Amino acid sequence: MSELAEKIRSVIGTKGVVSFARFMELALYAPMLGYYEREAQRVGRAGDFYTSVSVGSLFGELLAFQFAEWLEADVHGKHQLVEAGAHDGKLAADILGHLQKFRPQLFEQVEYCILEPSFARQKWQRETLSSFAGKVKWFDSLATLPSVRGLVFSNELLDAFPVHRIGWDATAQQWFEWGVRWENERFVWARMAEPEAKAVRGQTLQVPRELRAVLPDGFTTEISPVAAEWWSAAANKIESGRLLAIDYGLRAEEFYAPNRANGTLRAYAKHRVCDDPLANPGEQDLTASANFTVLQVMGELAGLKSEPLATQSQFLTRIFGNTIPAKERFAEWSSVRTRQFQTLTHPEHLGRPFRVLVQSR
Ligand SMILES: C[S@@+](CC[C@H](N)C(=O)[O-])C[C@H]1O[C@@H](n2cnc3c(N)ncnc32)[C@H](O)[C@@H]1O
Structure with missing residues (x-):
């Protein structure tokens, strides 16, 4: 058994069961052992999945x-660009490289901050960004980040946050929570006698009444209070500017589509979806769609204004359109860039499943 599986077993311990959220947190982020904590190639051709960054x-x-267009429209001098979930620092390098070349004045003024709780990941990021040393600052959490004039953004961060997996008991007309047990030498699903998620304990999860009546027994979905709290805290950091997330995600009602009766939780290894999210913890990525309705509400409660939710395709195509008359501020549209654009925007690739939420103050 792997060291991480041993660790999860010891956390399950005498209680006999842990929530899936705790399992996922350990599988992805247990210090030195979790999927995102080890320096293996995770993203890209040699890894387990592609992101827009690896294209x-x-x-x-x-x-x-x-x-740059957003920041230059704000007349205040100093701006911060804050990236969360910077992984190996490649996106930061691409952004800083572009600004240095095409907006040298803004590049001088901007402070690039990375929100990174893991020291292992901070180390990889420092290596990737060595040519921008002095330009980038690291913060280990939102709590230590000063208020922001500019932008807080992330790509595929919120769909990597731990989720509670919950099921519908049609007889009792109640939600229950799925936990994880160790049985016959493997991790297996087990209904929790005492749910951990507050919304399940208090049965406060909002489901439209007409849906409640037809939701089949055992209907499964996920909720991520950690993602909602993170978004709310990030929104409260914006003094002026924007909060932006690009994620695999859905509106609240889309989680209840008949083809999602088993939820949106997925496990990936070597570019394949794996059947069992509980198998091989630390060796496969675990991800679930972000709930954009919840994030939007959290941001609005913190006083932010929402722009209409866009697909990645719509969002990037709009930017592309603006680069055309601004030739001196954008790299040449070579055949390589054009091919990348097609992959990023094609509905069958990354264009449709990824959506972009922008809120501003
Ligand atoms: C799916 S990867 C995306 C990586 C990168 N943004 C990209 O697009 O290629 C998710 C990343 O979010 C990081 N992450 C998870 N929780 C985080 C948190 N609370 N703050 C910052 N990063 C976090 C993970 O360690 C991982 O590197």
Whole structure:
């Protein structure tokens, strides 16, 4: 058994069961052992899955172009660009590289901050960004980040936050929570006698009444209070500017579509979806769709104004359109960039499943 599986077993301990959220947190982030804590190649061709960043530098260049337009429209001198979930620092390098070349004045003024709780990941980021030493500052959490004039953004951060997996008991007309047990030498699903998620304990999860009546027994979905809290805390950091997330995600009602009766939780290894999210903890990525409705509400409660939710395709195509008349501020549209653009925006690739939420103050 792997060291991480041993650790999860010891956390399950005598209680006999842990919530899936705790299992996922350990599987992905247990110090030195979790999936995102070890220096293996996770993202890209040699890894387990692609992100828009691993497609090439175009994604960062387009974002940098848009960020610069937003920041330059604000007359205040110093700005911060805050990236969360920077992983190996590649997106930061693409953005900073573009700004340095095409917006040298803004590049001088901007402070690039990375929110990174893990020291292992901070180390990889420092290596990738060595040519920008002195330009980038690290913060280990939102709590230590000063208030922001500019932008807080992330790519595929919120869909990597731990989720509680919950099920519908049609007879009792109640939600219950799925936990994880160790049985016959493997981790297995087990209904929790005492749910951990507050919304399940208090049965406060909002489900439209007409849906409640037809929701099949055992209907499964996920909730991520950690993602909601993170978004709320980030929103409260914005003194002026924007909060932006690009994520695999859905509106609240879309979680209840019949084809999602088993939820949105997925495990990936070597570019394949794996059947069992509980198998091989630390060796496969675990992810679940972000709930954009919840994030939007959290941001609005913190006083932010929402822009209409866009698909990645719509968002990047709009930026592309703005680069055309601004030739001196964008790299040449070579065949390599054009191919990357197609992958980033094509509905069958990354264009439709990824959505972009922008809120501002
Ligand atoms: C799916 S990866 C995305 C990586 C990168 N943004 C990209 O697009 O290629 C998710 C990243 O979020 C990081 N992460 C998870 N929780 C975080 C938190 N609370 N603050 C900052 N980063 C976090 C993970 O360690 C991982 O590097």
